[in-house]
Amino acid sequence: MRYMLIMQAPESMAVEQAGGVPPAEVFEAMGRYNHDLVEAGVLLAAEGLTPSAEGFVVTHDGESATVTDGPFTEAKELVAGFWILEVASREEAVQWARRCPIGPGVRLEVRRVGELAEFEGVAPTEVLDAEATLRRRIAEREAERHQS
Structure with a gap:
């Protein structure tokens, strides 16, 4: 079964607010985590996302679509990246999610992929x-x- 781990950071902690580049320790910790996922054979995809200023939102009113450019200043949390894992059970997904080196104030939402x-x-x-x-x-x- 596949699970998606969605990393969300409060707007105040987002990379775009912190000057653009996380400290080297963050890259190193994430690199070790990703390496472990690959070695275990469970990682299908993992990506960091660009700042919300480069993104956009599409909303539908039932007849047409409206595109609104970022940044998403109204967002309390911004999606910063994601992983897609293929694991044997929910429990294994929980174990990998617990190992993810997110810092204080960062939220990791885990959802099973249908x-x-x-x-x-x-x-x-x-x-x-x-x-x-x-x-x-x-x-x-x-x-x-x-x-x-």
């Missing part, structure tokens, strides 16, 4: 088949990208 099979009997079969085809295409493209 599997396509969970939508069987809920979503129309043709929608599930189309989604399965898309996921195969993504996997093929990823494999091709790694071969070149």
Whole structure:
């Protein structure tokens, strides 16, 4: 099963507020954590996110979409990065989340990633088949990208 670990930092602690670059110790601790995840064979993806000033929010009113550029000053917490892990159980996800070297005031939200099979009997079969085809295409493209 897959879990997403979402690192959220209060706006006051966000990298964009702290002058742009975290201390070297933060990079070193995260590097060790990521290394351990890779060595354990559970890491599928991990990325840090750019400052919210470079992002945007899309909202829908039912008829059209509105794009609002960052920074997201109204946010109390900003998403700073994420990991996607593939683990055997919720308990294993909890263990990895507890090891994450987040500092005081930083929040790590952990959510299970839903599997396509969970939508069987809920979503129309043709929608599930189309989604399965898309996921195969993504996997093929990823494999091709790694071969070149």
